[in-house]
Amino acid sequence: MKILEVKDLCKRFGSKTILDGLSFSVNEGSVFGFIGRNGAGKTTTMKIILGLLQADSGEITVCGEKVHYGSTPTNRYIGYLPDVPEFYGYMTAGEYLRLCGDITGMKQSEIKTRTSELLELVGLAGEKHRIKGYSRGMKQRLGIAQALINKPRLLICDEPTSALDPVGRKEILEIIRSARGETSVIFSTHILSDVERICDDTAILEKGKIALSGTVSELRAKRSGSxxxxxxxxxxxxxxxxxxxxxxxxxxxxxxxxxxxxxxxxxxxxxxxxxxxxxxxxxxxxxxxxxxxxxxxxx
Amino acid sequence: MNGFSPFLKKEFFELYRKGRLLLFGILFVFFGILAPATAKLTPALFKMMSGELEQQGIIIKDVTSTAASSYEQFFSNLSIILIVFVVVFASSITSEFSKGTAIPLLTKGLSRVSFFLSKLLSSLTIWSAGLWLCFGITYGYTRYYWNDDSVKSVVPAFMLWWLFSVMVICVMFFFASLASTHIQVLIGTGCVVFTMSLLGFTQSIKKYLPSSLTDSMDLCTGKRSVSDILPAIIIAAAITLISAALGMMLINKKKI
CATH class of the missing domain: 3.30.70 (Alpha-Beta Plaits)
Structure with missing residues (x-):
């Protein structure tokens, strides 16, 4: 089953065409690497999937439901990790996850168990400090935890490893890898070794379209020789x-x-x-x- | 209205954790005490200075203060607190978008209307509670020190001032729903209030201007009655509701 389908998506900012008939789909249970250079339109695509930006034309479905601009109900299937996640600095990680759970309408008992599970998963279980003192890597890990709070069917990660040091990158990739059992993942990046490490399917975005797509080994095979x-x-x-x-x-x-x-x-x-x-x-x-x-x- | 109640709770929690509750608590109590204290101390101050002033040829006779002096001081201080409040809360919505803190919650199903209304409601609650506390303190002290009849309808006068302040806060939130920085919010709100004050110089349209709701001493002393400025009251209430409604509509169209 397709968890996400994007068809003929177009988006212009002024005279600049960012997306020009973009189409791709993500299979349930897979980790999808969305590759493109800086400014290629990866974040724009993700924001349109989340209903944060309005597309000029095209259609997106998440779990078979159409995405609408504004407050889209399809977001209940999605967990989103922004490229540079920002949280309320005056809260602790636990308090923030509880807020997220409340917003998604989870039961209190469920929020409690899920919060401790996730804090354990992302290595923030013993962290009593407020978020304002967190490093980038810690924020990124909390970002994954908040994205997974309501067990989403699709996890959208916007360049989760770009701003991190090698240790932080490795940790984040491990967490995403361990999340794949319970959710499908779309993961945008320009770091190709990360794609090779964890992705099943990939697509390269160039000039507003998918220039090449397939599994990592299929893409490798497309090269004529070494x-x-x-x-x-x-x-x-x-x-x-x-x-x-x-x-x-x-x-x-x-x-x-x-x-x-x-x-x-x-x-x-x-x-x-x-x-x-x-x-x-x-x-x-x-x-x-x-x-x-x-x-x-x-x- | 998805996520309204948890987000509202978060707003109050934020006011508490960021120390804004304490800041405004102190400010409201301070200004509540300041007005009667100033009125009470003024005659004593003049008395102390009278010797010095007499040498300069200024003779001061019998300076007395009344309940009216206390309320006059109170109403003139209110605009200062309102300005401080608007400056502090102007970034309430814009900073959530510029920093990106609203994004994870909006993508979790928090509706934009709930987001906007929680912000508006929490700030109106803290403002109104604080303002009434401030008024209560001044009222209590004034009754205690001067039990005279120099002022009449002080409660209606205060309520009209409160309505004006609620209108200003709603106008501020209207600008916050379309602006991208808090400076734009401040400029927008400032322009609206400034234009009203400018138009206030034309006597013929004064009774239609919400800014005349702040001519509290005219109402207190009976120089003007509430019915005289009824059009201004209706217009102020209408601006309040329209600003809040437009804010809710615009936040839904906002590009994030």
């Missing part, structure tokens, strides 16, 4: 070798042969051996999402 990275023992040989092999040189002096087939590899090894250029490392680089992303956005 690259060959050669590091020469003498830095001075790089240019000569690159000219002989018809290859590129990266900033750190690695010679890169793009889309290297087996034949290309053997030919390259022959050329290197004939020219007697000492090599310190030859590596067959796996195609990663980053290269694919760069190709899609034309950089």
């Amino acid at each position: 690259d060959l990275h050669i590091v020469f023992a003498n830095a001075s040989d790089c240019r000569k070798a690159a000219a002989l092999l018809g290859a590129e040189i990266s900033d750190n002096g690695t010679v890169i042969i793009r889309n290297a087939s087996e034949d290309k590899l053997f030919a390259a090894l022959r050329t290197i051996s004939d020219s007697k250029l000492p090599v310190s490392k030859i590596e067959h680089a796996e195609a990663d999402l980053e290269q694919l992303f760069m190709e899609v956005i034309g950089k």
Whole structure:
């Protein structure tokens, strides 16, 4: 079943077109990586799904119900983690979660058990301080807890890891991974390693449309071939070798042969051996999402 | 009206935790005591200074104070408290959107109308309770010190001033529903009040202007009666209701 369906979504801000016929869907139980560079329209899309912004045209359904601009009833299925979540600094995490539970209309006993469960899950159980003293990572973790309070069927996370250090990122990804059993997740990001780590399905947003979509392995398979990275023992040989092999040189002096087939590899090894250029490392680089992303956005 | 009661509770909790209840509590009690105290001490002060003033050629004879002096002081102080209140509460809605604190709750099903009404109701409650407390203190002290008949209808005069203040707060919330910063809210509200005061110089339209509800001493001393400014009362009540209703409509259209 599709938990979220977006059809032909268009949105302009003044003369600038942000979304231009965007369509995609999220399967129930999956973690969906929504990839795009800064300003691509990821946050705009999420805000339209939440009824916070009005689309110029297009249709969105959440759990089969149509989303309306303003106070949309479909939000009862959704938990939302904004990119930079802000909470009432004068409350403690427990007080804030209770407020969220009350707003969603949960029973008091349910709020109590859910609050302690979630504080445990996000590692804020022993935290007695008020939110105003929290670090970014702690706020992000509280953000996930508040988003999950009413056991939503869809968790929307807007760049949850972008502003965090590696430890904070790892923690957030772990929490999202552990939440996937009870909810589907749509997760926008421009950090591709995060997508590779936890997402089932992905889509790349570019120029207001989905430029590429599929599972992570399908996307990888779409690349025609992988690259060959050669590091020469003498830095001075790089240019000569690159000219002989018809290859590129990266900033750190690695010679890169793009889309290297087996034949290309053997030919390259022959050329290197004939020219007697000492090599310190030859590596067959796996195609990663980053290269694919760069190709899609034309950089 | 989803989430109205928990959000209203949160508003009062916020007033308490941020110390605003205490701040306004102190302010209202202070101004409640200040008016009769000033009126009571004025003759004594003049007496103390009379020797000095006499040397400068100013002769002061028999300065007395009455209940009217106390209320005059009281009503002139009220505008100061209202200005402080508007400045503090102007950011109540705009800061929730600019900081983003409203977003998680709105996406949890809190309706925008509940959000707006909770804000409006909590601030009107603290304002009204405080103002009546302030009036009660002044009234009590004034009755205690001066049991004269220099003032008549002081309670109706105060109620009209309260109606004016409620109108100003509702106008402020109307601007808060469409503005993006609290400065815009302050400018909008200030312009409305300022325009009313300017128009007040034209005597012929004065009875239609809500600002004439604040000419409390005219009512207290019987110079003017409530029926004289009935049109202004109706217009003030209408502006109050229309501002609140428009605020509710506009907050629903607000881009977040």
